[in-house]
Amino acid sequence: IKFSVPDAGDIRLAVYNIVGEEVAVLVDGFTEAGFYDVTFDARSLPSGVYLYKLQSANSVETKKMMLLK
Numbered sequence: 001i002k003f004s005v006p007d008a009g010d011i012r013l014a015v016y017n018i019v020g021e022e023v024a025v026l027v028d029g030f031t032e033a034g035f036y037d038v039t040f041d042a043r044s045l046p047s048g049v050y051l052y053k054l055q056s057a058n059s060v061e062t063k064k065m066m067l068l069k
Helices: none
Strands: 002-005 009-017 022-031 034-037 048-055 060-067
Antiparallel strands (some): 002 034, 009 048
């Protein structure tokens, strides 16, 4: 999952299944400004649609992804 952080600060990047249950937290804490590429290990999850949400002090961004096995 690629994302950018415009300003240093606390961020949280979490993955949710289609019914809204949190299935993974990939980043949770202070992050410097910059571009990031985080690996999501989904071996234990079934195929399907998942959402990932990036939260910072100033914004929340949610995107959809499809996991195919």
